[in-house]
Amino acid sequence: MVTITDVARRAGVSPSTVSYALSGKRPISDATRLRVQAAVRELGYRADVGGRARGHRSGVLALAVPMRSGIHVPVVTQFAVSVVTAARAHDHDVLLLTQEEGEEGIGRVAETGLADGVILTDVQLQDSRLPLLRSRSLPSVLIGLPAEPEGLTCVDLDFRAAGELCVEHLARLGHRTVALVGSPPEVYVRRTAFARRLVDGFTSAADRHRLTSTVHPCGTGADAARAVAERLLRELPALTGVVVHNEPLVDPLLDAFEHLGLRVPGDVSLVAVCPAPVAATARTPVTSVAVPSAELGTRAVRLLIRKLSGAPVPGTTLLPPRLTQRASTAPRGV
Amino acid sequence: MVTITDVARRAGVSPSTVSYALSGKRPISDATRLRVQAAVRELGYRADVGGRARGHRSGVLALAVPMRSGIHVPVVTQFAVSVVTAARAHDHDVLLLTQEEGEEGIGRVAETGLADGVILTDVQLQDSRLPLLRSRSLPSVLIGLPAEPEGLTCVDLDFRAAGELCVEHLARLGHRTVALVGSPPEVYVRRTAFARRLVDGFTSAADRHRLTSTVHPCGTGADAARAVAERLLRELPALTGVVVHNEPLVDPLLDAFEHLGLRVPGDVSLVAVCPAPVAATARTPVTSVAVPSAELGTRAVRLLIRKLSGAPVPGTTLLPPRLTQRASTAPRGV
DNA sequence: CTGAAAGCGCTAACAC
DNA sequence: GTGTTAGCGCTTTCAG
Numbered sequence: 001m002v003t004i005t006d007v008a009r010r011a012g013v014s015p016s017t018v019s020y021a022l023s024g025k026r027p028i029s030d031a032t033r034l035r036v037q038a039a040v041r042e043l044g045y046r047a048d049v050g051g052r053a054r055g056h057r058s059g060v061l062a063l064a065v066p067m068r069s070g071i072h073v074p075v076v077t078q079f080a081v082s083v084v085t086a087a088r089a090h091d092h093d094v095l096l097l098t099q100e101e102g103e104e105g106i107g108r109v110a111e112t113g114l115a116d117g118v119i120l121t122d123v124q125l126q127d128s129r130l131p132l133l134r135s136r137s138l139p140s141v142l143i144g145l146p147a148e149p150e151g152l153t154c155v156d157l158d159f160r161a162a163g164e165l166c167v168e169h170l171a172r173l174g175h176r177t178v179a180l181v182g183s184p185p186e187v188y189v190r191r192t193a194f195a196r197r198l199v200d201g202f203t204s205a206a207d208r209h210r211l212t213s214t215v216h217p218c219g220t221g222a223d224a225a226r227a228v229a230e231r232l233l234r235e236l237p238a239l240t241g242v243v244v245h246n247e248p249l250v251d252p253l254l255d256a257f258e259h260l261g262l263r264v265p266g267d268v269s270l271v272a273v274c275p276a277p278v279a280a281t282a283r284t285p286v287t288s289v290a291v292p293s294a295e296l297g298t299r300a301v302r303l304l305i306r307k308l309s310g311a312p313v314p315g316t317t318l319l320p321p322r323l324t325q326r327a328s329t330a331p332r333g334v
Numbered sequence: 335m336v337t338i339t340d341v342a343r344r345a346g347v348s349p350s351t352v353s354y355a356l357s358g359k360r361p362i363s364d365a366t367r368l369r370v371q372a373a374v375r376e377l378g379y380r381a382d383v384g385g386r387a388r389g390h391r392s393g394v395l396a397l398a399v400p401m402r403s404g405i406h407v408p409v410v411t412q413f414a415v416s417v418v419t420a421a422r423a424h425d426h427d428v429l430l431l432t433q434e435e436g437e438e439g440i441g442r443v444a445e446t447g448l449a450d451g452v453i454l455t456d457v458q459l460q461d462s463r464l465p466l467l468r469s470r471s472l473p474s475v476l477i478g479l480p481a482e483p484e485g486l487t488c489v490d491l492d493f494r495a496a497g498e499l500c501v502e503h504l505a506r507l508g509h510r511t512v513a514l515v516g517s518p519p520e521v522y523v524r525r526t527a528f529a530r531r532l533v534d535g536f537t538s539a540a541d542r543h544r545l546t547s548t549v550h551p552c553g554t555g556a557d558a559a560r561a562v563a564e565r566l567l568r569e570l571p572a573l574t575g576v577v578v579h580n581e582p583l584v585d586p587l588l589d590a591f592e593h594l595g596l597r598v599p600g601d602v603s604l605v606a607v608c609p610a611p612v613a614a615t616a617r618t619p620v621t622s623v624a625v626p627s628a629e630l631g632t633r634a635v636r637l638l639i640r641k642l643s644g645a646p647v648p649g650t651t652l653l654p655p656r657l658t659q660r661a662s663t664a665p666r667g668v
Numbered sequence: 669c670t671g672a673a674a675g676c677g678c679t680a681a682c683a684c
Numbered sequence: 685g686t687g688t689t690a691g692c693g694c695t696t697t698c699a700g
Contacts, residue, residue, distance in 0.1 A: 001677095005677080013687085014688075016679075016687070019679060020679090025680085044445070046442065046446050049392065050385075051384075051678030051679080073407065073411050077411050081401045081432065084432050094429065096414065096429070098418050109427075111378070113383045114383050281555060338695095348671045360669085362670085363669060363670090384692070385676095385692075385694030386694060390676095
């Protein structure tokens with residue numbers, strides 16, 4: 001293994017000079033810096049983690065991801081990939097924590113100095129991990145919005161605005177009776193923040209526009225889709241606008257309507273809240289508000305890195321939703 | 335932060351005794367060990383990573399996962415989850431490397447001591463990372479099988495046997511003309527090992543049973559599915575047995591056959607090589623050979639941990655394929 | 669069975 | 685602008 005002392009010898013300077021030349025924490029003459037850099041290259045030197053950690057920076061970011069039902073896998077994977085990519089761009093690595101570990105994982109990471117900071121996903125309204133984050137001084141960024149985000153750094157899609165945007169799109173097309181097909185019930189039971197916020201936005205926009213509306217959680221699978229579709233139409237025979245916030249249900253729902261003799265968008269308009277690729281590659285391309293998983297991951301990393309550098313960061317960042325019109329929505333009665 | 339010295343003071347012993355009591359690297363009397371353990375609990379001590387690294391063990395396993403087209407996301411996620419879970423069970427954490435980093439990521443991890451070992455997924459026949467693995471003494475386990483696995487530790491599904499198993503199942507049902515719908519062409523171009531091995535197994539079993547057979551790579555999406563289905567039938571009008579090794583294509587392919595007026599399994603029998611949940615939840619439950627992602631991840635971790643402990647490990651472990659009969663296969667002409 | 673002491677590779681306070 | 689030196693928290697000789 002090549003140490004900082006090896007580099008120092010090779011460059012004809014002291015170890016500390018090498019350290020400073022590399023970290024830039026104090027001015028070094030161009031001449032020596034160049035010699036140091038050359039020595040580093042020639043020897044293939046890389047700072048050992050153990051030593052560096054004394055300087056209180058492991059260069060690692062922890063990412064806590066959920067792995068339980070009701071969470072859609074591709075979204076999580078998108079987070080992970082974008083987080084790793086962004087972290088690498090800032091010269092950091094990523095340690096993967098599963099949510100199952102919960103507080104324990106965060107505690108371990110914080111106390112052993114394994115990671116410099118942590119990014120949490122799948123944040124609940126009352127998240128059990130938040131007290132830990134507030135008490136320990138472990139820098140953190142949440143992807144998601146808890147009930148009381150004061151003092152925390154959060155980034156998320158503005159799901160409330162997303163719900164409103166969907167309704168407004170349908171209202172503008174003349175639809176008067178709308179339904180929201182939501183996530184599986186357990187998501188609401190756990191009080192996952194984003195699901196509730198979407199419902200709020202949906203409901204309040206529907207009220208504002210004086211639309212008749214209803215909300216149904218829904219599990220996944222063709223049977224569940226068929227069941228909600230039937231229930232919806234029984235309950236609201238005048239239904240012509242549907243918002244679906246349940247990624248794996250988009251295709252089954254399209255099938256279900258077709259099966260009931262309803263054409264999309266001829267008889268029913270459908271707008272989905274889901275990752276853009278899902279909407280674009282559905283059986284019928286679906287008008288959608290995109291969940292920008294990759295951007296959320298990238299933003300979270302940027303915020304955390306800034307936080308680690310001591311710079312001030314905004315408390316909550318809500319990305320504005322954007323609706324992309326595709327083939328699944330049309331004016332009512334056309 | 336609570337250090338080993340704090341614990342030592344509290345327990346009334348020397349720091350080294352605490353170290354030994356915790357690592358078990360030399361015999362400690364029950365009395366002192368108990369006192370040490372009590373002190374650890376009371377103080378909430380956890381060994382700092384920086385210090386521990388001196389002992390040349392970071393307690394971290396690196397996992398390199400691919401993120402590019404042609405790789406099905408859920409499989410990768412399954413690896414990740416099972417690896418993290420298994421690693422935790424062995425008191426290790428997991429560092430996430432993306433394949434895009436390639437050699438660089440492995441080099442960094444090896445030289446900085448960030449991780450003690452690495453698990454590689456998506457191994458190619460001629461994998462550019464293998465020389466690195468052999469030259470550095472970084473302990474590693476591959477999920478997948480390269481062309482020359484000598485001196486490496488590999489674990490994978492026996493894809494060759496899986497291909498054979500599918501054909502034998504169809505042959506036993508009386509099918510005489512069979513086709514393999516494979517992964518997207520780029521997978522073969524990259525010479526990903528598992529895809530080739532499946533083709534080999536499929537082909538040789540078909541020959542052995544004197545079946546007429548053909549192999550077609552195929553991209554994803556409904557259009558691609560329809561296109562291969564049509565091509566297949568044009569090329570082999572007598573076709574009654576199909577093997578699909580392309581996870582996201584299972585449903586579209588079922589659709590495509592239906593669209594062509596062919597019932598499954600009435601006219602065509604379909605067997606898939608994919609994760610069990612995909613096969614079980616398809617529009618028609620599909621007879622399948624499971625890709626046991628979770629078990630592969632778990633095994634990889636176990637092997638790596640054993641390797642780190644210096645114990646001997648087997649070179650290559652190929653898990654025997656298992657076929658689960660579901661509703662998509664039936665005797666020919668029934 | 670236990671302690672004292674010498675490092676490990678690195679950073680940072682303290683010189684010059 | 686650079687070198688010397690004193691740690692950091694831990695493991696591991698070396699000595700009893």
